[in-house]
Amino acid sequence: MPRIHFQQQLVALKDKLLAMAALSQQALEFSVEAYLSRDIGLSNHVQEIEAAINAAETDVDEMAYDLLAKEQPMAIDLRFILSVIKINGDLERIGDQSTNIAARTIALGALPGIQLPVDIKTMGSKVGIMIRRAIQALLEGDSKLAESVLAMDDEIDDMNKAIQAELVEVMKQHPEVAEQSLNAIIISRNLERAADHATNIAEDVIFWIRGNDVRHKFSMIDAGSVEDRHLPIV
Amino acid sequence: MPRIHFQQQLVALKDKLLAMAALSQQALEFSVEAYLSRDIGLSNHVQEIEAAINAAETDVDEMAYDLLAKEQPMAIDLRFILSVIKINGDLERIGDQSTNIAARTIALGALPGIQLPVDIKTMGSKVGIMIRRAIQALLEGDSKLAESVLAMDDEIDDMNKAIQAELVEVMKQHPEVAEQSLNAIIISRNLERAADHATNIAEDVIFWIRGNDVRHKFSMIDAGSVEDRHLPIV
Numbered sequence: 001m002p003r004i005h006f007q008q009q010l011v012a013l014k015d016k017l018l019a020m021a022a023l024s025q026q027a028l029e030f031s032v033e034a035y036l037s038r039d040i041g042l043s044n045h046v047q048e049i050e051a052a053i054n055a056a057e058t059d060v061d062e063m064a065y066d067l068l069a070k071e072q073p074m075a076i077d078l079r080f081i082l083s084v085i086k087i088n089g090d091l092e093r094i095g096d097q098s099t100n101i102a103a104r105t106i107a108l109g110a111l112p113g114i115q116l117p118v119d120i121k122t123m124g125s126k127v128g129i130m131i132r133r134a135i136q137a138l139l140e141g142d143s144k145l146a147e148s149v150l151a152m153d154d155e156i157d158d159m160n161k162a163i164q165a166e167l168v169e170v171m172k173q174h175p176e177v178a179e180q181s182l183n184a185i186i187i188s189r190n191l192e193r194a195a196d197h198a199t200n201i202a203e204d205v206i207f208w209i210r211g212n213d214v215r216h217k218f219s220m221i222d223a224g225s226v227e228d229r230h231l232p233i234v
Numbered sequence: 235m236p237r238i239h240f241q242q243q244l245v246a247l248k249d250k251l252l253a254m255a256a257l258s259q260q261a262l263e264f265s266v267e268a269y270l271s272r273d274i275g276l277s278n279h280v281q282e283i284e285a286a287i288n289a290a291e292t293d294v295d296e297m298a299y300d301l302l303a304k305e306q307p308m309a310i311d312l313r314f315i316l317s318v319i320k321i322n323g324d325l326e327r328i329g330d331q332s333t334n335i336a337a338r339t340i341a342l343g344a345l346p347g348i349q350l351p352v353d354i355k356t357m358g359s360k361v362g363i364m365i366r367r368a369i370q371a372l373l374e375g376d377s378k379l380a381e382s383v384l385a386m387d388d389e390i391d392d393m394n395k396a397i398q399a400e401l402v403e404v405m406k407q408h409p410e411v412a413e414q415s416l417n418a419i420i421i422s423r424n425l426e427r428a429a430d431h432a433t434n435i436a437e438d439v440i441f442w443i444r445g446n447d448v449r450h451k452f453s454m455i456d457a458g459s460v461e462d463r464h465l466p467i468v
Contacts, residue, residue, distance in 0.1 A: 065316065072306035082299065082319070089323070168413055175409040179402055182419070189420075 006071050010080065013063050014138075017084050017091075020056040021135045023049055024091040027098035028131060028194055032124030035105045035187060038113060046102035053095035060088045076208075083208040087138065090197040090204075094131065097194040104183045104190075114177050116170065116184050118163045120191070126156060127191050130198035137202060143209045149202035153195050160192040240305050244314065247297050248372075251318050251325075254290040255369045257283055258325040261332035262365060262428055266358030269339045269421060272347060280336035287329035294322045310442075317442040321372065324431040324438075328365065331428040338417045338424075348411050350404065350418050352397045354425070360390060361425050364432035371436060377443045383436035387429050394426040 027049045034042035064085050067073065073081060130149050137146035167181040174181075261283040268276035298319050301307065307315060364383050371380035401415040408415075 065312070068302070068316070069308060069312055074303060078299070078303055082302070085316070085319070086323070089320070164416075168416060171405055171412040171416070172409045175406045175412075178405040178409075178412070182398075182402060182405070182416070185416070186423075189423075 009067055016060050020060055020091050023053045024094040025131045027095050029128050031098040031101035036121055040106055040109050043102035043105040046098050050095045050099045057088055057092040079208050083204040086204045087201050090200045094194045094197045097190045100190045101187050104187050108183055111179055114180050118166055123159045123191050127195045130195055134198045134201040137205045141209055143206050146202040146205040150199055153199045156192055156195040160188050163188040243301055250294050254294055254325050257287045258328040259365045261329050263362050265332040265335035269335055270355055274340055274343050277336035277339040280332050284329045284333045287326055291322055291326040313442050317438040320438045321435045324434045328428045328431045331424040334424045335421050338421050342417055345413055348414050352400055357393045357425050361429045364429055368432045368435040371439045375443055377440050380436040380439040384433055387433045390426055390429040394422050397422040
């Protein structure tokens, strides 16, 4: 019964991808938590999780390639496997962004702690929700849920622009905290890019479900994949 | 003669990808040139090129998917098509980085022009060379050439760190040019990310030629895919 075996392999591939997604989401959420509480230990842990993410990425890719090579799947199964390969790449990049945030927190360790007038916490939880929803949409084959992720991306772009504009003013008025402000600007950009990857995942889920390439149709409208296109802040 | 037809389609796919690569490389080189000469017209042109890149990306993907669905290629041909899909995504992201650089130049239009003590020109040409080499390696099936791209990525990471460190000092000493300095920091990061994408392409070329996943083997050594991992600058 080779087809039943093939369906089992598809389920196994989806499970592997979901395990990878859980790691990426954890890395992102821990990296923000570590920044907010200046927790170097947790930042180091994020960097360990990234190593696990990289191993999982190779694993998922190999399994997907094997399935393509041995089973020569057609139509919806082929689209699913191609989506898995793309989603896998985006999850790995969410891991990279999280590691960058963790590196910022570690670098900040040597500097005085200050209160900046920006809300990284809210931005971080929204990006976490985007990743969760994109993965849930994959799990449940829910294209409406995937679309809600695309809508959230605009909100994150706006938050990033507002944070940058605010912190440029801080740097001008208080050059002595230029490093801390720049760190927060870079973390905000890292979050914005993690949100872009969640958006890519949501688009791939829609592609898988609908067999329709939504990428540049949506990006014509909201330009979500290019940071700061509408309203450059500096 | 369906196999001859298939080989022709593979050649057509490679040609499409090379045309896409030419656009991405042009976008990057123009974006740096426009920044250096504060040329708003050329920056607008980069944003037009990006629209063409997005259209080309969809085109390449559709052709690759069609080939996978209809021809069910095996072994080296399968690996080639999968590499094309990944390289396509990286080229599109080089277009995004170029558009970000162009947006910075447009935003800078309103600010006084100043001379900053950093060499974006050299960094930009090195990234241009990385993209050229990665594409040439694909064209010629030359894995040694692809490896030389991986080595250059370290150099770009170091330049990015040095530029950031230098400009943090400028912002502290001269808060009145905080915006221009931040712009240059962000452009330097955009270039560093474009270099990461060139590195990804080179890795995919090696994967295609050798059938061996080099990604995380190399990244264990040089950590090239994560910005600023070794030496956070702030």
